[in-house]
Amino acid sequence: MxxxxxxxxxxxxxxxxxxxxxxxxxxxxxxxxxxxxxxxxxxxxxxxxxxxxxxxxxxxxxxxxxxxxxxxxxxxxxxxxxxxxxxxxxxxxxxxxxxxxxxxxxxxxxxxxxxxxxxxxxxxxxxxxxxxxxxxxxxxxxxxxxxxxxxxxxxxSVRDFGTRAPTDKPFFQPGSMDPLLARAIANVAGARPKATILDPMCGTGGVLVEAGLVGADVIGTDAQWKMTNGACENLEHFLEVDAPSPAGVERGSWAVGRGDATRLPLADDAVDGVVFDAPYGRQSKIDSHRLEDLVAGALSEARRVASRAVVVADRSWASEAREAGWELEASFERRVHRSLTRYVLVLSGDEA
Structure with missing residues (x-):
């Protein structure tokens, strides 16, 4: 015990x-x-x-x-x-x-x-x-x-998260997720040695970095070249190091490219877990109808390529997740500041 x-x-x-x-x-x-x-x-x-x-x-x-x-x-x-x-x-x-x-x-x-x-x-x-x-x-x-x-x-646990503060990374954008939360959701999604984790809206690559540091192989896509180029810069900086990661395991491999989260170039059941931080309504340039289509499509594609997912957003997408074939394993609310609450949905699929 x-x-x-x-x-x-x-x-x-x-x-x-x-x-x-x-x-x-x-x-x-x-x-x-x-x-x-x-x-x-x-x-x-x-x-x-x-x-x-x-x-x-x-x-x-x-x-x-x-x-x-x-x-x-x-x-x-x-x-x-x-x-x-x-x-x-x-x-x-x-x-x-x-x-x-x-x-x-x-x-x-x-x-x-x-x-x-x-x-x-x-x-x-x-x-x-x-x-x-x-x-x-x-x-x-x-x-x-x-x-x-x-x-x-x-x-x-190795408390080195301060060395990867979003503003200290080679590529930074406002709104980047802090490494503590990024590590936690990567772990919940199944990051570990020999596992493959996908982030189809990878942004600056923060979740991919944390998943790679615990040994997972990581794949990222994003709709913007700016983000994919920046994510590559961050992943190269933190994962292409000739030494065990602070977690004591070999760093995972990585691959990032521009892509559509609703049409992933991956085979069915290609990865072990999917993680994504959905665009936030008030901060996103996407109108509400397009945003709903994007997240619903991403949830459906995630279900096709994996049997586990963690979604972070500024609202609960639970109903859309169920429509995409997911079971809601758990849901959490994390208050960031007075005007922003993050919702974390843990989703599982039917293994049968």
Whole structure:
């Protein structure tokens, strides 16, 4: 069993992304979830899960209960080397003194024969405290809980997204998606080594960059030469590097060309997942009827070439997605600012 430490403002969306790297994900408290299994390599590439730890146990959210849990735990006899304890109070919700917790649990481990190294430990024991309503994958809230969970750190996500801020890329256009969201929707769409991800409205290529950095091969099209040329510039800059990506995998290959999202030059079921950021009505130069035809056509073509898709837009295109043959797996709303809310639709097709 593994403990996941979530991040981001929308925990339901974080749970959706976490499921791309873990099995049977279920929330237990604000910012915390459990999973039956995880892929450490894929956890490194998550945007809204910060850490995965091999669960020792969970108890009430107070230092005394945490200490009693660790004292009673059966610790791995083969966990050799030095240790350190890191405690976190999620959102400051419990008010526990994390320093006090770290000292108390450290003493327990020393008494059990471990050596402490606070700077470069071989193993880290995570102690996470959280109190509040349990988040759910449908954006609802369950019962109020107070939880402390202990676990040995197994994997951490690589927090390098600031190095790919839209304005710092070789090619930039206003309205470009931030790399955190781009990584998350790429993961939800199925980006991983040996998978192929398509963005038929690729713009500056931000989603393709993030999908490629977690090992997926990526294909992009856009109706404007300016965008395809700029996307090529960004993809070449970030993916054609002779070194493993920060996520610890080989970067994926890429191909970008000018094309029509409603008439893709691809065979049926040619890709594993489709992602696109639909034109926003008030910001787009496309009139409303043409926009509806474009998105409906893109949804239909996406269904032809893949069995999974993630669509981002300034409105919900759920009815159009269903008409195109998609099942709505999940839907999220992400407020950008007062006049813009992003809708994220997770779509799945009938494998039969």
């Amino acid at each position: 593994y403990l996941l430490e979530l991040g981001g403002e929308n925990e339901a969306f974080a749970l959706q992304e976490a499921a791309s790297a873990a099995a049977d994900v279920r929330p237990i408290a604000p910012g915390l979830a459990l999973a039956n299994a995880v892929s450490p390599e894929r956890v490194r590439g998550l945007a809204y899960t910060h850490r995965a730890s091999d669960l020792v146990g969970r108890t009430d959210a107070d230092p005394e209960s945490a200490q009693a849990l660790l004292e009673a735990a059966s610790l791995d006899s083969d966990r050799e080397g030095t240790i350190a304890v890191r405690a976190t109070d999620v959102h400051g919700s419990t008010g526990v003194s994390t320093e006090r917790v770290e000292r108390a649990l450290g003493r327990v481990l020393v008494d059990r024969g471990f050596s402490v190294d606070l700077d470069e430990p071989d193993h880290v024991l995570r102690a996470t405290f959280s109190e509040g309503r349990v988040p759910t994958v449908d954006d609802g809230r369950g019962d109020r809980v107070s939880v402390c969970a202990l676990g040995w750190l197994a994997a951490e």
